Amino acid sequence: MKPWLVSIDLGTTNTVLAYASTGAAEVELFSIDQLVAPGEVAGAPLLPSNRYHPFEGELAAGELQLPWLQDDVAGVAQVAVGRLARNLGAATPGRLVASAKSWLSHPGVDRMAPILPWGSEPDVPKVSPVAASASYLAHLRANWNTRFPEHPLERQEL
Numbered sequence: 001m002k003p004w005l006v007s008i009d010l011g012t013t014n015t016v017l018a019y020a021s022t023g024a025a026e027v028e029l030f031s032i033d034q035l036v037a038p039g040e041v042a043g044a045p046l047l048p049s050n051r052y053h054p055f056e057g058e059l060a061a062g063e064l065q066l067p068w069l070q071d072d073v074a075g076v077a078q079v080a081v082g083r084l085a086r087n088l089g090a091a092t093p094g095r096l097v098a099s100a101k102s103w104l105s106h107p108g109v110d111r112m113a114p115i116l117p118w119g120s121e122p123d124v125p126k127v128s129p130v131a132a133s134a135s136y137l138a139h140l141r142a143n144w145n146t147r148f149p150e151h152p153l154e155r156q157e158l
Contacts, residue, residue, distance in 0.1 A: 034082035052085035100132035
């Protein structure tokens, strides 16, 4: 039997993970570890569904380090996901990927094409709506697997 029942809401604005022990009546919100400032990690029940692609030298080495090692699923060398991404993107919106999920159902775009951040300068790394959405899910998976290494997310009832 799988020990956890897990539900993920991949939202346009925020992503949330809830879980319950198999057979339990109480559901808990997963505290999602994320960068809240350069080099500062904190947990929160909501992961803003945002990516930020910093310009070279904007952040010092290590300021994007999370408690787990993970390559970006979209292949961008330096990227912030979550609250730090949202905050940095407020100051430099041309480097922010937001509302990636809304592009998944847009009939006029190739969902696999690297088009985000939409309207950004040519020097800004681009990702597809699918890759951006996958990066939020990868963040949750890496966080869960770091917290519960004996019960990896991919072995739970989703």
